[in-house]
Amino acid sequence: MNYKGEEKRRSKRIKKNIPLKIKEGNFDSVSETQNLSSSGLYCRLDKYIAPLTKVNMILLIPSLKLTTCEKEQCKKIECEGTVVRAELVNDPVEGDYYNLAIFFSKMNKADRQRVEKFVKSHSNQSANIQIE
Secondary structure (H helix, E strand, O other), rough: OOOOOOOOOOOOOOOOOOEEEEEOOOEEEEEEEEEEEEOEEEEOOOOOOOOOOOEEEEEEEOOOOOOOOOOOOOOEEEEEEEEEEEEEEOOOOOOOEEEEEEEEOOOOOHHHHHHHHHHOOOOOOOOOOOOO
């Protein structure tokens, strides 16, 4: 689905692949974001996590001038999130997986500001995100 109407979200989103670790109960997985905003992220996982489930996350946010992480130029951000949407994708080539939308429910102020600055600094490059 390609959304071409007016954006109603409060936070701008950017299409960036940011390294991500998600932990829920005994499960943990490494992935990357498909898009990111100051209020949450969209990612792909091999495991279903039900909506309203709380998860712990670690994001590796590059410095503002970079688009990818290098060890010394990354900020490790630990936060909590709530899954707000989980969609099964049946892919005959890659196998089944889930697209998850996760809201940042708990993040310290400095880290949230870092994410906001990163999103803002890259928003011109990702102005027209198409929602699938």
